[in-house]
Amino acid sequence: MRAAAEQAAQTLRQEILAGTIPSGARLGEVELAGRLSVSRTPIREALTRLAAEGLVEIQPHRGARVVSRSDEELREIFELRLRLEPYAVQQAVPALSPEQLDELDALATEMIEAGDRDALVELNRRFHSIFIEAAGSRPLADALRGVTHAPVVHQNFHNYTPEALHRSLHHHVEMVAAARAGDGDWAEAVMRSHLYNARATMVGVR
Amino acid sequence: MRAAAEQAAQTLRQEILAGTIPSGARLGEVELAGRLSVSRTPIREALTRLAAEGLVEIQPHRGARVVSRSDEELREIFELRLRLEPYAVQQAVPALSPEQLDELDALATEMIEAGDRDALVELNRRFHSIFIEAAGSRPLADALRGVTHAPVVHQNFHNYTPEALHRSLHHHVEMVAAARAGDGDWAEAVMRSHLYNARATMVGVR
DNA sequence: CTCGCCAAGATTGCATACATTCACGGCGAG
DNA sequence: CTCGCCGTGAATGTATGCAATCTTGGCGAG
Numbered sequence: 001m002r003a004a005a006e007q008a009a010q011t012l013r014q015e016i017l018a019g020t021i022p023s024g025a026r027l028g029e030v031e032l033a034g035r036l037s038v039s040r041t042p043i044r045e046a047l048t049r050l051a052a053e054g055l056v057e058i059q060p061h062r063g064a065r066v067v068s069r070s071d072e073e074l075r076e077i078f079e080l081r082l083r084l085e086p087y088a089v090q091q092a093v094p095a096l097s098p099e100q101l102d103e104l105d106a107l108a109t110e111m112i113e114a115g116d117r118d119a120l121v122e123l124n125r126r127f128h129s130i131f132i133e134a135a136g137s138r139p140l141a142d143a144l145r146g147v148t149h150a151p152v153v154h155q156n157f158h159n160y161t162p163e164a165l166h167r168s169l170h171h172h173v174e175m176v177a178a179a180r181a182g183d184g185d186w187a188e189a190v191m192r193s194h195l196y197n198a199r200a201t202m203v204g205v206r
Numbered sequence: 207m208r209a210a211a212e213q214a215a216q217t218l219r220q221e222i223l224a225g226t227i228p229s230g231a232r233l234g235e236v237e238l239a240g241r242l243s244v245s246r247t248p249i250r251e252a253l254t255r256l257a258a259e260g261l262v263e264i265q266p267h268r269g270a271r272v273v274s275r276s277d278e279e280l281r282e283i284f285e286l287r288l289r290l291e292p293y294a295v296q297q298a299v300p301a302l303s304p305e306q307l308d309e310l311d312a313l314a315t316e317m318i319e320a321g322d323r324d325a326l327v328e329l330n331r332r333f334h335s336i337f338i339e340a341a342g343s344r345p346l347a348d349a350l351r352g353v354t355h356a357p358v359v360h361q362n363f364h365n366y367t368p369e370a371l372h373r374s375l376h377h378h379v380e381m382v383a384a385a386r387a388g389d390g391d392w393a394e395a396v397m398r399s400h401l402y403n404a405r406a407t408m409v410g411v412r
Numbered sequence: 413c414t415c416g417c418c419a420a421g422a423t424t425g426c427a428t429a430c431a432t433t434c435a436c437g438g439c440g441a442g
Numbered sequence: 443c444t445c446g447c448c449g450t451g452a453a454t455g456t457a458t459g460c461a462a463t464c465t466t467g468g469c470g471a472g
Contacts, residue, residue, distance in 0.1 A: 052258025
């Protein structure tokens, strides 16, 4: 969007998703302005945008904080994803370009070979994003935006048991296979399994 | 949120939804600032928020415009609503307060008695909002926000045939009955019918 | 006559100053 | 000693000025 504001928003988004800025932390405008070397104006714009994405919460005259999701909200987020992402995948499969298929393949492989789980978070986000983008529906992408990069969801990537993690990573591989076969129904089914598997971990942690 | 910015956002939202500001219209900052008697700063903030809600579109250095949805996007919006709103209704039914039930009842009745279709748009929005709110899921409400007040969707309220409109209004009544009976499954089924009925009108118009 | 370039005007983007509101600590009454 | 009020400081909210970018109209080359 606007150069400085866009830059600030991206930086903050990354830091929040990566956990560099912890959940619940206060985001002072002057502090951020100083740290990112811009004035308060683009900072305020970035915060407004992040608030719309559901990453931060703004209270009038009281500043912005990184949202902290309750267990209940996490469960609700998975209910949403279960209703939207399988559909997104089914729509995406026939529309995937060869390049996108290759990238999905690479990501799935990379995730299996990746050692630490921190790296998985970003790879996983990109994997899912490709499907959402390929589905070619802006309303769908908008609806899923706030829900796919919920920080805690990805943070809790770490809570997978070894078996659940193994399942999750191979769901990705199977989805690529289904996509290459051009079988949207197959891919949709795998995505369902993928999300149920993830949800089980989330609720198990409670 | 912030007083002036919030005021500006609400005013613009209403004007866009009501069609006072036509789809595709350009939104100059100075013009709006003068008309709403505030400076450009809260105007910019309001526009940023409306952009996040999907009501306007901002291009860098080129200003804001009211979004105009294609027929394809309208279809996609209904696909989304079909996947989320029936679920929302099912979740909402057990949680509805007596006051909310009465309000739903009043709205459903009012809509049947209302003469002109312009009045229906706002009543309909409130009717659906009550269910979404009562579902008690912020992620769900966020996901549906951008999709329920899509201006064109409500504009096209006018495209109903008399029979389709009659069905639509009585779906509302039936949903209230289902809600009073505490039967979430029933209400969900009616909402499905409601949305299919609406979608049929949309695609028929194309 | 058409296409491309250029300059002037207008508009948005960012920075900064001022106004307003909130949070916190001290003081005094009960 | 506890509770409540008030003042001070800090932070957010708004306004405005300046800089950067885009649009538009006109001019000249082909």
